[in-house]
Amino acid sequence: MQHNVLILDFGSQYTQLIARRVRELNIFCEIYPYNNPPEDLSSFKAVILSGSPFSVRSEDAPHPDLSEIRGKKPLLAVCYGAQYLAHFSGGEVAPSNIREYGRANLSFIKEGETFFENVNVGSQVWMSHSDTIKQLPTNGVRLASTKDVENAAYRIEGEETYAIQFHPEVYHSTDGKQMLENFLVKIAGVEQSFTANAFVEEIIEELKQKIGNDKVVLGLSGGVDSTVAAVLLNKAIGDNLYCIFVNNGLLRKNEFESVLHQYKDMGLNVKGVDASARFLDALAGLDDPEAKRKTIGRVFIEVFDDEAHLLKDVKWLGQGTIYPDVIESVSVKGPSATIKSHHNVGGLPDFMKLQVVEPLRMLFKDEVRRVGKTLGIDDELLGRHPFPGPGLAIRILGDITPEKVSILQEVDAIFINGLKEHGLYNKVWQAGAILLPVNSVGVMGDERTYEKVVALRAVESTDGMTADWVHLPYEFLMKVSNEIINKVKGVNRVVYDISSKPPATIEWE
Numbered sequence: 001m002q003h004n005v006l007i008l009d010f011g012s013q014y015t016q017l018i019a020r021r022v023r024e025l026n027i028f029c030e031i032y033p034y035n036n037p038p039e040d041l042s043s044f045k046a047v048i049l050s051g052s053p054f055s056v057r058s059e060d061a062p063h064p065d066l067s068e069i070r071g072k073k074p075l076l077a078v079c080y081g082a083q084y085l086a087h088f089s090g091g092e093v094a095p096s097n098i099r100e101y102g103r104a105n106l107s108f109i110k111e112g113e114t115f116f117e118n119v120n121v122g123s124q125v126w127m128s129h130s131d132t133i134k135q136l137p138t139n140g141v142r143l144a145s146t147k148d149v150e151n152a153a154y155r156i157e158g159e160e161t162y163a164i165q166f167h168p169e170v171y172h173s174t175d176g177k178q179m180l181e182n183f184l185v186k187i188a189g190v191e192q193s194f195t196a197n198a199f200v201e202e203i204i205e206e207l208k209q210k211i212g213n214d215k216v217v218l219g220l221s222g223g224v225d226s227t228v229a230a231v232l233l234n235k236a237i238g239d240n241l242y243c244i245f246v247n248n249g250l251l252r253k254n255e256f257e258s259v260l261h262q263y264k265d266m267g268l269n270v271k272g273v274d275a276s277a278r279f280l281d282a283l284a285g286l287d288d289p290e291a292k293r294k295t296i297g298r299v300f301i302e303v304f305d306d307e308a309h310l311l312k313d314v315k316w317l318g319q320g321t322i323y324p325d326v327i328e329s330v331s332v333k334g335p336s337a338t339i340k341s342h343h344n345v346g347g348l349p350d351f352m353k354l355q356v357v358e359p360l361r362m363l364f365k366d367e368v369r370r371v372g373k374t375l376g377i378d379d380e381l382l383g384r385h386p387f388p389g390p391g392l393a394i395r396i397l398g399d400i401t402p403e404k405v406s407i408l409q410e411v412d413a414i415f416i417n418g419l420k421e422h423g424l425y426n427k428v429w430q431a432g433a434i435l436l437p438v439n440s441v442g443v444m445g446d447e448r449t450y451e452k453v454v455a456l457r458a459v460e461s462t463d464g465m466t467a468d469w470v471h472l473p474y475e476f477l478m479k480v481s482n483e484i485i486n487k488v489k490g491v492n493r494v495v496y497d498i499s500s501k502p503p504a505t506i507e508w509e
């Protein structure tokens, strides 16, 4: 069993970052909302309290009971957490009369403190708070200050309790990761054993125990998450894993055949279901983006349910859910989100009544990729750009016809292959082409043309929440544009999307 670290979330925008930094140290950790902590704390070797948008002085601020934690386990309180400890333990927290936001430098560090080993005076830290600790709590020992923040860090004498008002998890805190390592490894003695290899070994064993000889059905999408989930399950239960890969007719050019082939080469027990006609029939005449999405979702469920029925005695539904989705559903802001799924069970398709198994539910995206690499999954598959579930349907503005799908597939293939050939694919987070619902005038030879316009989109991002357009070389854009107009019948104009998100979105619908 891995050593585990508990992160209690008070709703800070940076809580996920704390978890990522801890994982970068090869230490396993889990985030729990402060108002719904784990019942059994025995597996946690240390606890971190996150920041919060609240002020400790406000009545509706989180005021958790820490009696099972404080003094009993090594505790690191960050920002709000540090103020919370001070406020309720004999210290004083008050509004700051100067702005304590942004970069600051440690001007004082107490000598000989393990927490600050390998951190020097002058080290940059990131502050983000409007309250400040005026007076330390009882038995508090000041460990560090900045020019404006006297009590930037403290510990409590006689306890393994540490508190810092700055954010070690934010990249701008240059030695933040070192401090987290000092606290977790040197002070709390947590093992740095959470590696991709260790995860793979442990999860395969766990899946074997959990599933035994039962059958599992899983929908593959061609993306990284469902593929890695499938390979893990396949290693655990072999051919009792039944994968279904549905062609909704809205995939990239040749994607269905080539990905299906790759899956078979990987030894997966996979059935390809070509339901293109069913999807395209259902979409005929629809031009509202949400109506298109809903229709695709509904037909997918129908197709998947039909296929799942053909398998006898299936007990489990495998899914490629990853940690950010899990945290989202239990966050401080939205604890109600998880409650709803238990209603209407009678109305759900049969496969949705299966027990759910999610091998990746504790991993971040980059960890999923590393696990995939450990499992020997092809780099090309692991490095694929994200592709939306509704596929090209939301890149064909307006109604969808088979002809439009085929035009867009050709354009998209030229763009994506071009990115690969010019060594640009891996520098881009996501790319694709959009078919616009307008015709424009052009001239080809002596002929006047009146044909379709396509837009190319390539963005940089880390999670899709924000994005910026990529400054692709003009030379490259010129080549791709020429190739598209020369080769794809029905297109006479190519434009490049130079909008960032926000205010635009990545997809056009």
Ligand code: XMP
Pocket (backbone or CB within 6 Å): 293, 386, 387, 388, 389, 390, 430, 464, 465, 501, 504, 505, 506, 507, 508, 509
């Ligand atoms: P937007 O357009 O919201 O996209 O900036 C952010 C990311 O989400 C993907 N996306 C979707 N993925 N179903 C999906 O599975 C959808 O309906 C959907 N809409 C957008 C988009 O490709 C980008 O990566």
